[in-house]
Amino acid sequence: MYVxxxxxxxxxxxxxxxxxxxxxxxxxxxxxxxxxxCGKCACMARDLLQEHRQNPPNAYPVVASLSASAGI
Structure with missing residues (x-):
């Protein structure tokens, strides 16, 4: 969607x-x-930044993947 x-x-x-x-x-x-x-996009852009701060992507996907495959 357009922000x-x-x-x-x-x-x-x-x-x-x-x-x-x-x-x-x-x-x-x-x-x-x-x-x-016009500035109407500022709220949505801030919301996207906040969403990312609250739910960051897995910082160590390789480690998580290796742990899962090793049964740890």
Missing amino acids: CICNAVTDKQIRQAIDDGASTMRDLYKQFGIANN
Whole structure:
């Protein structure tokens, strides 16, 4: 879904940027121009950042995978 209509930025693009290391609104602004024009996208972008902070991806997927296959 489009988060920022002004700059045609989708939630998938923002999620990918967050996965790639974006962690602040400033990072999203620099990469996409989020909240640069009308500002209506700022709340949704903040929500996506907060969601990532609360539910970070598994930081060690290889270790988890090895542990699971080893029966640990």
